[in-house]
Amino acid sequence: MPRSPLRSRESVVTLRVLAVLAVLCLQACAVAPSSSGARVVIGYSAWPGWFPWEVAEQQGLFRANGVDVELRYFDNYTESLAALAAGEIDANSQTLNDTVASISSGAEQTVVLVNDNSTGNDKIIARDGVQSLADLRGKRVAVEQGTVDHYLLLLALAEVDLTQADIELVPLATADAVAAFTEGRVDAVGAFAPFTSTALELPGSRAIATSAEFPGAIPDHLVVRAAMAIERPDAVQAVVNSWFDVLDSIRADRDAAITVMAARAGVDKDQYGSYESGTTLFTWRQNLDAFTPGTTSQHLNYQARQIASFLVNAGLIKTQPDLSGIFDDRFVQAVDR
Numbered sequence: 001m002p003r004s005p006l007r008s009r010e011s012v013v014t015l016r017v018l019a020v021l022a023v024l025c026l027q028a029c030a031v032a033p034s035s036s037g038a039r040v041v042i043g044y045s046a047w048p049g050w051f052p053w054e055v056a057e058q059q060g061l062f063r064a065n066g067v068d069v070e071l072r073y074f075d076n077y078t079e080s081l082a083a084l085a086a087g088e089i090d091a092n093s094q095t096l097n098d099t100v101a102s103i104s105s106g107a108e109q110t111v112v113l114v115n116d117n118s119t120g121n122d123k124i125i126a127r128d129g130v131q132s133l134a135d136l137r138g139k140r141v142a143v144e145q146g147t148v149d150h151y152l153l154l155l156a157l158a159e160v161d162l163t164q165a166d167i168e169l170v171p172l173a174t175a176d177a178v179a180a181f182t183e184g185r186v187d188a189v190g191a192f193a194p195f196t197s198t199a200l201e202l203p204g205s206r207a208i209a210t211s212a213e214f215p216g217a218i219p220d221h222l223v224v225r226a227a228m229a230i231e232r233p234d235a236v237q238a239v240v241n242s243w244f245d246v247l248d249s250i251r252a253d254r255d256a257a258i259t260v261m262a263a264r265a266g267v268d269k270d271q272y273g274s275y276e277s278g279t280t281l282f283t284w285r286q287n288l289d290a291f292t293p294g295t296t297s298q299h300l301n302y303q304a305r306q307i308a309s310f311l312v313n314a315g316l317i318k319t320q321p322d323l324s325g326i327f328d329d330r331f332v333q334a335v336d337r
Contacts, residue, residue, distance in 0.1 A: 039068045040235050042222075043080040044093040048193075048272075048279040049116030049220045051261035053093070056246040058260055065245065067238035073264075084109065084223065091224040091239070096300070097148050099223050100307050104321035108226035110328045111300070113240050114282040114290045118218035121278030122152050122211040123196045125181065126188040128204025134160045136188060136208075142170040142177035143190035146316045148218045149174070153190045154310065155217060156209035181205075193275050194267070212278070216298035219290065229328055240331040244284050284337045291329035300327055 044050040053071055056062060062069040072089055074080040084092040085107050099109055130139065133156050143150045157163060170177070170186050178199050181189035188208070189199050199205060211218050222239070229236055250257040255269075262272035282290065293301045304323050311317045 038235075039070055040091065040232075040239060041070045041072055041089040042091045042093070042239065043072045043074055043083055043089045045074040045077040045080050046265060047093070047220065048121070048261070048265070048275050049118075049281060050093040051264050052115075052243070052246045052250060052257070052281065054264045055249060055257050055260045056242050059246070059249055061242045061245045061249070062239070065238040065241045067235050067242070069239065069242075084225065087225065090228050091222055091236075094221060094223050095148055096219045096221060096304060097146075097151060097307050097311070099221065099326065100304055100321060100323070101146075101311055101317060103323070103326060104308070104311065104317040104319075109223050109326070110226045110229045111221045111223050111326055112229060112236055112328050112331045113222040113243055114287045114300070115220045115222060115243070116279050116281050117216060117220070118148070118192075118211040119215070119278055119280045120210045120212035121193040121196070121275055122149050122190075122218055123192075123199075123207040124149075124153055124156055124188060124190050124209040125196060125199045125205055126208045127181070127184070127202065130187055130208065132160070133157060133162070133208055137162060137166050138168070139187035140168045140170050140185075141188045141190070142172050142180045142186040144174045144177060145169070145171040146311070146314060147174070147190075149190035149192060150314070151307065151310050152209065152211055152214065152217065155214050159209075193278060194271075210278075214297065216290070216296070216303055219300065219303065226325065233331075237331050237334060241335055244335055244337070247281060247283065250281075284332065284335055287332045288329070291327060291332060 042053065044053050057069065057071050080092050081094060081098055081102065083089045085102055093115060099111060102109055126136070130136065136157065141153065143153050154164060157166070170180065172180060174191055174195055177189050178191050178195045180186045181199050182202050191199055222243070224236055258269050258272055262269045265272055290298065290300050293299060295302055297303055297306070304326060308320050308323065312320060
């Protein structure tokens with residue numbers, strides 16, 4: 001399968017970019033917020049869990065909920081992170097990993113909604129002859145450092161009592177990592193759809209671990225500037241309401257919704273459908289459960305601490321950030337279901 005724009009959300013999140021984000025987050029203090037008017041500007045990029053926003057816009061669901069929304073699509077996911085950090089947009093669709101990293105750099109951001117969890121679209125793929133995770137000992141594994149697929153790799157290695165020290169990590173941007181794998185320069189690769197499809201075209205290759213085996217490990221969210229959650233709660237509530245309305249719409253007419261989302265993704269409907277099971281769109285009840293404090297990976301407070309530890313251990317942030325204000329479930333709680 002040729003490379004498509006689908007889920008380019010992590011393909012350029014490297015150590016260098018995260019360092020730049022730290023600077024941008026500090027600069028955000030001096031930037032006037034973009035939400036002084038009535039319009040809410042929401043950033044999103046290529047990932048199945050975020051394409052429902054496109055359906056909401058085309059079906060007029062934001063207007064129906066009384067909010068003027070401008071969706072701003074980013075071909076480059078990292079640019080959306082920078083835009084939120086710099087106050088150029090009011091909200092963004094982003095991973096919990098990147099939200100924790102931004103907060104550690106001084107950004108004031110709040111998670112108000114769980115869009116989805118990755119339930120199979122992130123994979124560790126190995127060449128012929130590497131039958132299991134245990135076989136990765138001493139092998140070369142390419143992955144984009146600091147991304148959720150790096151995180152998935154470490155979680156998977158721990159299942160067989162291995163650590164990063166037991167493999168030779170080859171840090172590459174996701175597209176380059178997959179190319180290295182298909183060209184035989186590494187033994188395994190961590191990647192996300194659709195790059196997984198390209199990797200699996202290598203004869204004899206197989207997925208030896210996927211995000212389906214680690215429920216809750218890779219959540220994706222709507223994240224707003226902390227000031228917006230305080231100053232414009234009605235607008236945030238209207239956006240959150242629109243999310244659950246669009247999920248109702250997708251259930252009512254799946255074919256029409258997939259037509260819209262596949263077009264935005266730049267793939268045909270059959271290709272888009274193949275990614276559906278690997279991304280679980282979160283219902284209202286699933287949101288409530290995720291926001292509820294707990295001690296398993298399906299609870300956001302637990303997962304945020306785990307991710308923060310991963311980022312510290314990977315050398316991407318220096319210290320554990322203060323996560324006390326990262327989650328605000330009042331908007332999900334107030335949805336009329």
